[in-house]
Amino acid sequence: MMLKAVILIGGPEKGTRFRPLSLDIPKPLFPVGGLPLIQHHIEACASTPGLKEILLIGFYSVAQIQPFVNDMQHQYNVTIKYLQEFVALGTAGGLFHFRDQIRSGSPDAFFVMNGDVCADFPLVDLYNFHKSLPSSCNSKALVTIMGTEATRQQSLNYGCMVTNKESHEVTHYVEKPNSYVSTLINCGIYIFSLDVFQTIGEIFTMKQEEYYKIGNGNKEAGNLQLEQDILASLAGTGRMFAMQTSNWWSQLKTAGSAIYANRHYLQLYKTKHPERLAISEGAGEHCSILPDVHIDSTASVHPTAVLGPNVSIGPGVTVGSGVRIRESIILSEATIDEHSLILHSIIGRGSRVGRWARVEGTPSDPDPNKPFAKMENPPLFNKDGRLNPSITILGCSVSVPSETILLNTIVLPNKELSRSIKNEIIL
Numbered sequence: 001m002m003l004k005a006v007i008l009i010g011g012p013e014k015g016t017r018f019r020p021l022s023l024d025i026p027k028p029l030f031p032v033g034g035l036p037l038i039q040h041h042i043e044a045c046a047s048t049p050g051l052k053e054i055l056l057i058g059f060y061s062v063a064q065i066q067p068f069v070n071d072m073q074h075q076y077n078v079t080i081k082y083l084q085e086f087v088a089l090g091t092a093g094g095l096f097h098f099r100d101q102i103r104s105g106s107p108d109a110f111f112v113m114n115g116d117v118c119a120d121f122p123l124v125d126l127y128n129f130h131k132s133l134p135s136s137c138n139s140k141a142l143v144t145i146m147g148t149e150a151t152r153q154q155s156l157n158y159g160c161m162v163t164n165k166e167s168h169e170v171t172h173y174v175e176k177p178n179s180y181v182s183t184l185i186n187c188g189i190y191i192f193s194l195d196v197f198q199t200i201g202e203i204f205t206m207k208q209e210e211y212y213k214i215g216n217g218n219k220e221a222g223n224l225q226l227e228q229d230i231l232a233s234l235a236g237t238g239r240m241f242a243m244q245t246s247n248w249w250s251q252l253k254t255a256g257s258a259i260y261a262n263r264h265y266l267q268l269y270k271t272k273h274p275e276r277l278a279i280s281e282g283a284g285e286h287c288s289i290l291p292d293v294h295i296d297s298t299a300s301v302h303p304t305a306v307l308g309p310n311v312s313i314g315p316g317v318t319v320g321s322g323v324r325i326r327e328s329i330i331l332s333e334a335t336i337d338e339h340s341l342i343l344h345s346i347i348g349r350g351s352r353v354g355r356w357a358r359v360e361g362t363p364s365d366p367d368p369n370k371p372f373a374k375m376e377n378p379p380l381f382n383k384d385g386r387l388n389p390s391i392t393i394l395g396c397s398v399s400v401p402s403e404t405i406l407l408n409t410i411v412l413p414n415k416e417l418s419r420s421i422k423n424e425i426i427l
């Protein structure tokens, strides 16, 4: 058995809701739980038996992605390649463009993973589910979609699937419907049989003809959307199925969702990678830890600091005496000076928070009273043009003076602040 995986990573024009964090680093490489976002995908793929090759498809420059790919090849025993689209081709355009690369070596099937989802990826279950689907020569399963339950109201923001309860066939698929279709939503994780390229090819040809007759808005000729163009057409043909999972799953859209994803990846480490979690060793030379906390081995944390729960401290970070940090991500080379407090915030690379400062944001966690609720990802501004309360984010190389308070504030890179700030974006 031989399997491959494709991770769709998008490009610089995507991930706009993730600014200012994506100004400094491509969003797929933003660290969550101490690892670049898509390293979690790569790790799940590398631990799937028979998976021999991972293809990252996106439109970032090679220079932005290749060092990461080299690093991953060293860490995991699997071939990893970055394939660059010459222009954004859409979520299926890249798959079709690089079809020969995906098909080479005749894998039994290939996974496709959206680079901006976070999850406890059940890849082996997905493959076994797909393999066990009944097939006859004219109705072979082409795709199995990983699905999860959402609330009725939130389902409208996702791809919604109606399935046959017994056969698991997807009989109806609508991407971000205007009115309620189903609470079973598409997680952006799939397994495809190679035969799918015939269907994608037919739809591609049809769309090309349309493009040259009537145009395609501002999109390129080769642009194809997996959800709208392919999945919606496959629904009801007997060739598309859904496997529902109750594993944790979330999307990384806004910076606020990074805090939520960070918490869940740290929680998963408890069973899968306890070595990545810091442990409290009592008073002495180690700081106090309220689980779960990840501290990079190159960070320096004063023994009187108190960290956690749900904190990730990046490489080269310095945390001073008496500092308190919870529900936050501190990116590489940042410095948190003595007695400062960081709550629900992301501190950018190389930023400095002065002594006795308070940096605090408002979390936007899923509603705990609603089963299956997901992150809301509210827009930056509400209807009255006011900033919605959000986590506080410092872009890279920001400096916060001593004895100031930052509350629900977003600061773009390279700013030297001189006062306390509440509910503002500092451009």
Ligand code: GTP
Residues within 6 Å of the ligand: 008, 009, 010, 011, 014, 057, 058, 059, 085, 087, 088, 089, 090, 091, 094, 114, 115, 116, 117, 188, 251
């Ligand atoms: P939004 O809610 O509008 O963000 O939609 P979505 O959640 O369906 O996300 P979208 O379809 O935009 O992207 C899904 C994944 O595919 C993300 O990881 C993107 O980075 C990636 N992606 C989106 N467009 C492209 C593209 O043109 N090429 C490649 N290679 N990847 C893409």
